[in-house]
Amino acid sequence: MTDAVDQPRPRRATTRLEEVARAAGVSKSTVSRVINGEPYVSTKAREAVSQAISRLGYSPNQAARTLAGNRANCIALVVSEQGSRVLADPFFAGVLRGVHAELAGRRVQLVLMMSKEGDEQDLVNYLCGGHVDGVLVISLHGQDPLPRVLADAGLPTVVGGRPLGAAGVPYVDSDNFNGALEAARHLIGLGRKKIGTIAGPRDMAVGMDRLAGWKRGMSQARVPADLVAYGDFTPESGATAMEELLELDPSLDAVFVAADIMALGALQVLHARGKRVPEDVAVVGFDDLMIASTAVPPLTTVRQDVERLGRTMTWRLMSELAGEENLPPFLLLPTSMVTRVSA
Amino acid sequence: MTDAVDQPRPRRATTRLEEVARAAGVSKSTVSRVINGEPYVSTKAREAVSQAISRLGYSPNQAARTLAGNRANCIALVVSEQGSRVLADPFFAGVLRGVHAELAGRRVQLVLMMSKEGDEQDLVNYLCGGHVDGVLVISLHGQDPLPRVLADAGLPTVVGGRPLGAAGVPYVDSDNFNGALEAARHLIGLGRKKIGTIAGPRDMAVGMDRLAGWKRGMSQARVPADLVAYGDFTPESGATAMEELLELDPSLDAVFVAADIMALGALQVLHARGKRVPEDVAVVGFDDLMIASTAVPPLTTVRQDVERLGRTMTWRLMSELAGEENLPPFLLLPTSMVTRVSA
DNA sequence: CTGAAAGCGCTTACAG
DNA sequence: CTGAAAGCGCTTACAG
Structure with a gap:
């Protein structure tokens, strides 16, 4: 023990x-x-x-300051263990860099915690025990009530990514909806007719929002939006989903993949099936990871600024801790199309 | 302030x-x-x-425990800012996961610090000020004396990756030398005759050790080891280095790239030059990142277990903090060849 | 603008 | 095996 x-x-x-x-x-x-x-x-x-x-x-001596001042000078970054494995490392590392950049100059330390299945109570006890002044939460899955619990306990909390199970808790997110909408428009603008999508998990806001944005883009142009397959943000799932789409409609000529990491798997399948990218099938990813530019062919994608996400979350939290009022309940960061070769 | x-x-x-x-x-x-x-x-x-x-x-209340007990129940993970950007995110995230896994169950928190150019003194003051019981350092560059300074101040310190500027400080590293040696043997075993290498930075142990291992493998088989280009662990540098090698010897038929992330750039150049992989040029990477398996073609590589590296560093540090004696001055973790398509 | 004093919530000899 | 008491190094009213 x-x-x-x-x-x-x-x-x-x-x-x-x-x-x-x-x-x-x-x-x-x-x-x-x-x-x-x-x-x-x-x-x-x-x-x-x-x-x-x-x-x-x-x-x-920080311990003495904390004890005497009833202020920890310390915030926690909580990552769901499951999430850190799935939403992938580049996301996590980028957020972390942003958090650190924003913390620089402030005398606040960052404690990293991973929430494990079963440990929730310990985690909540610890966080609410006065050891930290506030909490940043990322990589939430499903209806995870953690942010709600923390906020109800009076602990300032900011979530990265729209929290499904904790409406009302402040959050910062990339504008996934509009990013996906733009991707759909881009593909439509290219003259593509049979456009499919590989969506993210149905229980994550990021998956839902990107799918919704794509659908909106399609319906605005009166293009049917029924070619949908789902993945879980791994290359393997992207490959499987690509096969499903090709089965659904072999004449498919474009696909919006809701994450670069899945696009990698999709590209592999297209290559194996003898489909040329972008000639036969245009591909647009999402995220703009480092690997997007080195994919074969280089991947056109929707860029989200993950580091800025981390900075903004931290800014929002620190502002609250400083007693600022009328802070926005949520912030949506713009995305931008990065056009390379694949579409 | x-x-x-x-x-x-x-x-x-x-x-x-x-x-x-x-x-x-x-x-x-x-x-x-x-x-x-x-x-x-x-x-x-x-x-x-x-x-x-x-x-x-x-x-x-941790602050009270720390103050009264003269024990922070807390260790720091120090990452050099520069390094975190270069040695790349997957490395960092993997180590972090390992550190956390090993810390689970122990009542020790992890504080994350990034060392910035110019902040060294603040960092050292903080770390040596009794706020943490020990330190884990990763992503060191060049002759960075940080670990030496910490160790001299009596603070238990473990380095991830062989520290060039701090001989004598305990460290854990992957067996880069033997991993690279195996890569060379693999290529030679394939019957390749003109084997080049894209090495890592000359001022990092990981770069030096992988280059040295490759050279040893070549010399053991009496194959000339003079086709060398250098990169800095980015895809772009891998691409540039690949071009250099092709210029040095257009008949080159194999290349050992000291990092998967650089191999991505190299593959791109080979593809653009019309060289088939592995038919014309065999490629072996190093690391076995997630992207190795989804490269086109899937990349044969030397796997290192980064998570285990993090676990082992943590174990070594915690053992020292627990007063154990006769601990090994350094630990080398085995690597293994993962054969896919590229070689 | 400044200082003396109390107190934050624990751990740790010390005495039993 | 157990308890009373001192003390860890700060911050914070309070009084000046």
């Missing part, structure tokens, strides 16, 4: 606030005020403290 | 150890002992406490 860190190591010799106070010739209170950027400190005191801090290489 | 979390929010109403003690009819000391799995507690007391804990949904 308690595997933690067993060894009772000796107290590390680190400079404390008291020593800074002594060196600067002021009280601990004043040092604390300087550290926390409070306004009512004389310039003289402020400078003396700053100098002492850098001379002594002082770094405040 | 102090952007932190501004709002002085009301103290969250959370159960404390004292309430658990009262509910269980014992002292705070005894509750603490149960929580920390100490031996000298009567079964009766232990059970009463356990029940009270789960009934009250108690979760210990």
